[in-house]
Amino acid sequence: MTVNLEGSARTRALGRRIADLLRPGDFVGLVGELGAGKTLLSRSICEALGVPRERIASPTFAIVHPYDGGRIPIHHADLYRVEDYDELYATGFLDLVSEGSALIVEWIDRIPEAAPAEWLRIELEHVSPQARSARITGFGPRGEELARALAPS
DSSP states (O other): OEEEEESHHHHHHHHHHHHHHOOTTOEEEEEOSTTSSHHHHHHHHHHHTTOOGGGOOOOTTTSEEEEOSSSSOEEEEEOTTOOSHHHHHHTTHHHHHTSSSEEEEETGGGSGGGSOSSEEEEEEEEEETTEEEEEEEEEHHHHHHHHHHHSOO
16 A cells, blocks of 8 residues: 655654554564655654654664653664664664564664564655655554554545
């Protein structure tokens, strides 16, 4: 399923919809070239979950940022600078997948084997300077449930 995101307001609205559906244990993997909107979508999800805007940082250099104090605990990860599965394993990232928090992972396509069996994949693409599209795919029963719930009505 593909959703059109004309303007950043639509990306933020998608983030709010995702946040409304998330529960501990959910995994959202984001794919897209630089500037496609992965970080905007991640921030929008975190804000909608109740994480104060000033606490939300890009995890590019830290790899993972944990956030609590919102509706559910959430970890926001960025795999852009991670070379391979072994390096990711050494960070302890894989322990987070089994924790009681939701995970948002930017650049999951760099290390796809890091995704669990049940997850939601969102591939963002440039359509124009102000517009993006989001191709949403669910894997496993929970991922498919999330994807269906995000389908335009």
